[in-house]
Amino acid sequence: MSNINFLKPDRANLNTFLYLGSFLFFISILDVFLNSFFRLNLTGFLPNFLSFLLPLILGFVGLYFIRIEYSGIKNLDLLNKHINTNNFNAILSLLIIFIIIKSLPPILSWFVIDASFAGDTKDVCTGSGACWTYIKVWMRRFMYGMYPNAEQWRINLSFVALVLLGSVGYFATDKFKKYLTLYYVVIYPLIAFLFIFFFISGGPVFFDFSYGIIAAILSIIIGFFIPSKFKFYYFLIVPLALYVILKYFLFFEEYIELGKLDGLNWVETGAWGGLSLTFIISFFCLIFCFPIGMAFALGRRSEFPLIRYISVGFIEFWRGVPLITVLFMSAVMFPMFLPEDFFIDKLVRAIIAISLFEAAYVAEVIRGGLQALPRGQYEAAKSLGMGYWKMHIFVILPQALKLVIPGIANTFLALVKDTPLIFVVGLLEIVGMLNLAKTNPKWLGFAMEGYVFAAIIFWIICYAMSKYSYNLEQKYKTDR
Amino acid sequence: MNFKLKDIVPQLITVLAVVLVFGFFTYNAQINMENRGIDFGYGFLSQESSFDVQFSLIEYDGSHSYFRAYLVGLLNTILVSVIGIIIATILGVIVGIARLSPNYLINKFAAFYVEFFRNIPLLLQIFFWYFAALRALPLPQDAEAMFGVFFLTIKGLYVPAFIWQNFNIFFYSIIAAIIAIIVIRAHAKKVQENQGKQIPVFLISIGLIFILPLLSFLIGGVRLSFEVPVLKQLATTSFIYEGGVSLPPELIALTLSLSLYTATFIAECVRAGIQGVGKGQKEAAASIGLTPNQVLKLVIMPQALRIIIPPTTNQYLNLTKNSSLAAAIAYPDLVLVFAGTALMQTGKAIEIVSITMFTYLTLSISISILMNWYNKKIAIQEK
Numbered sequence: 001m002s003n004i005n006f007l008k009p010d011r012a013n014l015n016t017f018l019y020l021g022s023f024l025f026f027i028s029i030l031d032v033f034l035n036s037f038f039r040l041n042l043t044g045f046l047p048n049f050l051s052f053l054l055p056l057i058l059g060f061v062g063l064y065f066i067r068i069e070y071s072g073i074k075n076l077d078l079l080n081k082h083i084n085t086n087n088f089n090a091i092l093s094l095l096i097i098f099i100i101i102k103s104l105p106p107i108l109s110w111f112v113i114d115a116s117f118a119g120d121t122k123d124v125c126t127g128s129g130a131c132w133t134y135i136k137v138w139m140r141r142f143m144y145g146m147y148p149n150a151e152q153w154r155i156n157l158s159f160v161a162l163v164l165l166g167s168v169g170y171f172a173t174d175k176f177k178k179y180l181t182l183y184y185v186v187i188y189p190l191i192a193f194l195f196i197f198f199f200i201s202g203g204p205v206f207f208d209f210s211y212g213i214i215a216a217i218l219s220i221i222i223g224f225f226i227p228s229k230f231k232f233y234y235f236l237i238v239p240l241a242l243y244v245i246l247k248y249f250l251f252f253e254e255y256i257e258l259g260k261l262d263g264l265n266w267v268e269t270g271a272w273g274g275l276s277l278t279f280i281i282s283f284f285c286l287i288f289c290f291p292i293g294m295a296f297a298l299g300r301r302s303e304f305p306l307i308r309y310i311s312v313g314f315i316e317f318w319r320g321v322p323l324i325t326v327l328f329m330s331a332v333m334f335p336m337f338l339p340e341d342f343f344i345d346k347l348v349r350a351i352i353a354i355s356l357f358e359a360a361y362v363a364e365v366i367r368g369g370l371q372a373l374p375r376g377q378y379e380a381a382k383s384l385g386m387g388y389w390k391m392h393i394f395v396i397l398p399q400a401l402k403l404v405i406p407g408i409a410n411t412f413l414a415l416v417k418d419t420p421l422i423f424v425v426g427l428l429e430i431v432g433m434l435n436l437a438k439t440n441p442k443w444l445g446f447a448m449e450g451y452v453f454a455a456i457i458f459w460i461i462c463y464a465m466s467k468y469s470y471n472l473e474q475k476y477k478t479d480r
Numbered sequence: 481m482n483f484k485l486k487d488i489v490p491q492l493i494t495v496l497a498v499v500l501v502f503g504f505f506t507y508n509a510q511i512n513m514e515n516r517g518i519d520f521g522y523g524f525l526s527q528e529s530s531f532d533v534q535f536s537l538i539e540y541d542g543s544h545s546y547f548r549a550y551l552v553g554l555l556n557t558i559l560v561s562v563i564g565i566i567i568a569t570i571l572g573v574i575v576g577i578a579r580l581s582p583n584y585l586i587n588k589f590a591a592f593y594v595e596f597f598r599n600i601p602l603l604l605q606i607f608f609w610y611f612a613a614l615r616a617l618p619l620p621q622d623a624e625a626m627f628g629v630f631f632l633t634i635k636g637l638y639v640p641a642f643i644w645q646n647f648n649i650f651f652y653s654i655i656a657a658i659i660a661i662i663v664i665r666a667h668a669k670k671v672q673e674n675q676g677k678q679i680p681v682f683l684i685s686i687g688l689i690f691i692l693p694l695l696s697f698l699i700g701g702v703r704l705s706f707e708v709p710v711l712k713q714l715a716t717t718s719f720i721y722e723g724g725v726s727l728p729p730e731l732i733a734l735t736l737s738l739s740l741y742t743a744t745f746i747a748e749c750v751r752a753g754i755q756g757v758g759k760g761q762k763e764a765a766a767s768i769g770l771t772p773n774q775v776l777k778l779v780i781m782p783q784a785l786r787i788i789i790p791p792t793t794n795q796y797l798n799l800t801k802n803s804s805l806a807a808a809i810a811y812p813d814l815v816l817v818f819a820g821t822a823l824m825q826t827g828k829a830i831e832i833v834s835i836t837m838f839t840y841l842t843l844s845i846s847i848s849i850l851m852n853w854y855n856k857k858i859a860i861q862e863k
Binding site: 082093096304307317322323329419421431448451458463 | 601802
């Protein structure tokens with residue numbers, strides 16, 4: 001019994017155990033460190049198996065010795081509290097420390113020390129490390145796809161312009177704040193659309209179905225100024241009337257030609273690609289899927305049974321099938337459903353497919369927010385004499401959307417992560433370009449570098465988005 | 481009258497719009513198919529498929545029907561999903577609990593894992609494992625054996641095959657053990673409710689599940705032998721392993737990336753669930769004298785499971801649907817075999833894509849029904 005007491009560290013013999021323990025711990029770490037960084041094996045004289053396990057045993061005994069409660073030494077107490085609470089935790093901590101020390105040298109040498117950065121041919125990549133030259137040479141392809149080199153400024157310019165226009169919300173004064181929703185929901189997407197089609201595509205722009213779209217947008221904008229008493233009848237009659245007027249009295253053509261910018265060459269969507277295509281697709285799907293999802297979320301909670309069934313059917317259908325089959329559908333099945341002379345570009349088809357797919361997820365997220373609102377909010381709004389739309393736009397949706405910011409951010413993250421799937425319809429964004437580049441006979445054997453590069457880019461984008469959504473959540477968190 | 485009109489008109493307009501859109505689509509589809517000389521019908525399912533699939537769980541070759549090809553794809557999809565769900569659940573639970581560990585290093589390690597794998601697109605991860613990581617494995621002739629029987633090579637993982645004699649007796653013994661455990665549990669519960677005595681159910685269960693199958697070996701004449709894969713030379717530089725079970729690299733890459741990716745989401749669900757149980761519950765349970773194990777088993781887990789299960793169901797569904805990414809690395813799943821090869825050969829776009837979508841819908845709905853049933857079973861019985 002006394003023997004066990006002797007081995008039990010406590011405050012009485014603090015110094016002995018502290019020095020002994022930290023020494024053993026230090027030795028074990030040093031052994032692993034020297035082993036992995038300098039390939040020295042201090043315990044080489046021991047049998048293989050023992051030499052392998054020795055640092056773990058030494059470290060474990062060391063940690064056991066310094067596990068002294070309330071020692072009065074601040075750092076020791078912190079150490080004990082955080083990584084050394086009991087035997088099991090001590091072993092796990094040691095394992096993690098060893099894994100980190102062991103894995104650092106190979107990772108460092110692959111990424112930096114043995115890697116080749118210079119030059120622009122495969123010949124410079126002789127070391128055992130990564131060949132970043134490959135990334136450097138192919139950088140433009142990874143960023144812009146097959147877009148002609150001389151024209152790439154158009155993409156850059158459009159993106160800069162769109163980012164600047166998008167950040168208007170930060171600088172808006174209180175006076176203009178109330179128009180921000182209108183700006184972001186209607187005007188900004190329109191500008192973005194025009195930018196992409198006039199500038200990045202550069203071809204003559206035709207508007208198919210243009211009457212319908214114009215009539216809908218016009219009637220929605222005018223609808224803001226119609227007294228709510230007549231709103232129902234207004235929306236019953238005016239859009240249709242506008243459509244008829246536009247189609248039969250103003251324009252007679254099949255489609256409206258918006259013309260093209262002089263001096264810009266047309267670049268067909270098949271040549272778009274790389275990271276810029278990822279951005280374009282995520283941007284448009286994000287813009288489209290949000291209103292569609294909101295409409296279906298409201299539809300699912302509608303008091304009209306038929307609308308409810310249709311919404312449930314829509315949502316459950318899209319949520320039940322994988323995106324890849326949806327894209328298959330848009331690629332091989334959708335053209336069968338359209339009139340023969342009617343052609344929709346494959347990028348547009350992909351965007352429509354992804355938007356509808358993500359809209360179902362957005363709808364479910366928003367429905368969660370709508371359900372989480374207390375009944376009192378609905379009743380209060382109704383008792384003020386608000387109609388359905390007024391109640392939802394001014395009372396319900398602002399609160400519900402605040403509640404579901406994390407969920408919506410997750411859906412958008414999923415959307416960004418789903419964009420590589422467009423390889424199904426033959427579009428190559430960054431992952432697709434990587435797969436193309438790695439089959440190039442001049443640059444065989446650099447799959448790893450390419451994937452690591454793309455992974456880093458996607459990781460930064462997604463991590464930034466999730467952190468941003470977290471901040472947004474904190475910002476809009478109102479006490480309830 | 482006015483009131484009624486307001487009720488009916490929006491519904492009518494919506495239904496009309498939906499009907500119009502569908503009518504437009506079917507009308508166009510009919511015209512298009514007439515023009516191209518394709519006729520609509522599912523008769524092709526019984527025709528001879530005349531294409532081969534590299535990996536199938538049931539016997540299949542080109543002389544079988546398209547329906548058989550569909551079954552091959554479906555079974556492969558289910559195989560990947562089931563393996564992925566099992567691994568992802570185990571990993572997710574471990575990581576989720578690790579994220580709540582008081583140990584700083586474990587905590588941060590788990591957080592790093594979650595943040596790392598969930599922020600990289602799944603397709604990229606699949607490509608990474610398949611084209612980069614698994615391609616770095618040795619050729620069959622250079623592979624070193626793990627434990628003498630497993631061979632991990634560039635052509636896949638070779639594991640020994642089990643060869644059973646009288647397998648049905650072994651199977652019945654396991655069934656018997658499971659039934660016995662259920663009976664004993666029910667009995668133990670009754671005894672505890674009536675007399676307050678505790679029967680060590682867990683130990684008895686473990687004993688039963690080992691002893692009964694063991695008895696089947698000793699008495700029932702069950703024999704188990706292993707067929708270890710053996711290296712065989714096909715040509716001067718071409719080697720292959722024969723015997724045993726071979727798992728193709730596509731399957732390994734797919735299950736690995738699916739489970740690593742989904743485990744991060746399950747880990748977050750588990751963490752949220754355990755954190756969702758109030759601290760007071762734990763303290764109250766401890767203060768009435770329950771042991772830490774009992775606290776976890778009887779107080780924390782039943783409450784946490786209620787929070788964990790609905791989002792985890794979603795993750796299972798996602799995993800099943802994401803398994804369709806197999807098409808990208810040519811693992812013969814439903815999408816590749818049926819919506820890929822079979823579609824190319826027959827040109828029956830509408831039929832095949834609709835069957836594929838309907839299959840996934842059925843899979844999703846059956847998983848969610850199963851999990852809803854389980855969720856209902858453990859839900860709070862409100863009075």
